[in-house]
Amino acid sequence: MWDATIPDWINAIAAAIGASAVIIGLVGAKNAVETNRKAARSLRRSEVAEELISLSLNAEDALRQIRNPFSSIPAKKLGDKEYYYQSLYDRVLVHNDLFKSLRNAQIKVRAIIGDS
Secondary structure: OOOOOHHHHHHHHHHHHHHHHHHHHHHHHHHHHHHHHHHHHHHHHHHHHHHHHHHHHHHHHHHHHHOOOOOOOOHHHOOOOOHHHHHHHHHHHHOHHHHHHHHHHHHHHHHHOOOO
8 A cells, every 4th residue: 555645745746846847837838929929920011011011112102103194305305206205214214113122012912912
């Protein structure tokens, strides 16, 4: 027959409490890591969205400048049929890097946020 003394019971209870504390600590740590992971993911998504919004507003301004209805054709160029289109093309080239950055930001948004 097994004869347990009071100190054995106390040791068993203390071991059970210690094991429970470790388990509770592990669960708490897992939840904290998951919370930090979600916060980092949300922060990254908001940064990418902010970048896309900023670039899209800059692109909108660039398109307004490209399509400026108040462009004038010098008197010497009135007979040159290509001048107007060349000037539009030159204005597009000025903003070419902006449009490339906008496209790269769109790709980042698809990769990080998704199509939804």
